[in-house]
Amino acid sequence: xxxxxxxxxxxxxxxxxxxxxxxxxxxxxxxxxxxxxxxxxxxxxxxxxxxxxxxxxxxxxxxxxxxxxxxxxxxxxxxxxxxxxxxxxxxxxxxxxxxxxxxxxxxxxxxxxxxxxxxxxxxxxxxxxxxxxxxx
Numbered sequence: 001x002x003x004x005x006x007x008x009x010x011x012x013x014x015x016x017x018x019x020x021x022x023x024x025x026x027x028x029x030x031x032x033x034x035x036x037x038x039x040x041x042x043x044x045x046x047x048x049x050x051x052x053x054x055x056x057x058x059x060x061x062x063x064x065x066x067x068x069x070x071x072x073x074x075x076x077x078x079x080x081x082x083x084x085x086x087x088x089x090x091x092x093x094x095x096x097x098x099x100x101x102x103x104x105x106x107x108x109x110x111x112x113x114x115x116x117x118x119x120x121x122x123x124x125x126x127x128x129x130x131x132x133x134x135x136x
Contacts (some may be wrong), residue, residue, distance in 0.1 A: 031078045032115035067126035
């Protein structure tokens with residue numbers, strides 16, 4: 001899997017000595033969540049039930065349900081090394097890292113960078129959907 005260098009540079013990433021994990025102070029990501037979308041993510045979190053799927057997740061709340069699933073899968077990657085949901089992660093994101101023993105810090109950083117643009121789009125879509133429904 002290759003890093004999207006053009007995108008990475010456009011959002012403030014710094015590539016030094018082929019080390020794609022260096023980031024400028026303008027761009028911070030925590031578990032694939034870009035800091036600029038943290039408030040929106042928290043608003044969406046408030047709409048998600050504590051257990052189970054989002055009500056009407058296959059119709060009017062489709063994007064919110066996708067956000068819930070993505071968030072759970074990303075959590076499983078960074079917290080459990082995909083011990084619980086590797087096949088679901090692969091089905092959802094189209095790839096899954098090999099995490100049998102553990103994830104190194106460089107791999108962790110790489111996965112954050114790869115997932116951030118995908119997760120950001122999911123957040124934006126869910127926000128637009130819920131704003132149009134009057135829930136945010």
